[in-house]
Amino acid sequence: MKVFHTESQHDVYGTIVSLLREGGIIAFPTDTSYGLGADPFNDAAVERIFTIKGRSETKPILLLVDSATTAERVIRPTDVFFRVVEKFWPGPLTIITHAERSLPARVTAGTNTIGVRWPIAPFATTLVSRFGNPLTATSANRSGMPSAVTADEVRRQLGESVDALADGGILPSREGSTLLDLSVDPPVILRDGLLPFDSLAEFFKGRIRRRVA
Numbered sequence: 001m002k003v004f005h006t007e008s009q010h011d012v013y014g015t016i017v018s019l020l021r022e023g024g025i026i027a028f029p030t031d032t033s034y035g036l037g038a039d040p041f042n043d044a045a046v047e048r049i050f051t052i053k054g055r056s057e058t059k060p061i062l063l064l065v066d067s068a069t070t071a072e073r074v075i076r077p078t079d080v081f082f083r084v085v086e087k088f089w090p091g092p093l094t095i096i097t098h099a100e101r102s103l104p105a106r107v108t109a110g111t112n113t114i115g116v117r118w119p120i121a122p123f124a125t126t127l128v129s130r131f132g133n134p135l136t137a138t139s140a141n142r143s144g145m146p147s148a149v150t151a152d153e154v155r156r157q158l159g160e161s162v163d164a165l166a167d168g169g170i171l172p173s174r175e176g177s178t179l180l181d182l183s184v185d186p187p188v189i190l191r192d193g194l195l196p197f198d199s200l201a202e203f204f205k206g207r208i209r210r211r212v213a
Helices: 013-021 043-053 079-088 122-131 151-158 197-203
Strands: 002-005 026-029 034-037 093-098 113-117 164-167 178-181 188-191
Touching (some): 013 164, 026 122, 034 043, 034 151, 079 093, 151 164, 178 197
Parallel strands (some): 002 164
Antiparallel strands (some): 093 113, 178 188
8 A cells, every 4th residue: 555645745646546546546635534545436456445345335425526516527516516615615514406318327225316515725736636426435434434534544444455645734623524414405414523503504594404313
């Protein structure tokens, strides 16, 4: 496994992007926890992510973007989508909406929806920009285990199963992004996270609900 440091004076993006385009998988820091980055259109790479995590095949994989325009490559946007992202992106809000038909069913787990997020994370957004397309960013941990907020935690859980690790130091919070489902009306909060429910409730003027467990 190759290890890169996000604060390196050398341009590491070219090497990492080449690895991703060859079907490789990288663990990298986001604004919530470390994620597993791969090309969502590479079936073999996506299959490896499920294997590495021990993840259920019924769970879709989150994608990171660096703009609403990039998100449009993998979703079918609506007016409410654009209003929400104008207010809350970039930030710790994952939006679930209808997937573009070209997105592989392996990524969406056959749901025809996909979660996308534009993070406040310079390394992650620059990586997406240099790659030129959305990247997977499911958390870099074994399913059922705590999310990783240090490179050492990634190593302890995943060992040498990833091709490269971008060491971004200790991340500020283990809490994940807030998960908002815009594929239904009214919208539903599927998971509480760093973006408070009250902020979304105010934005939607109370016309929002939480998923009942």
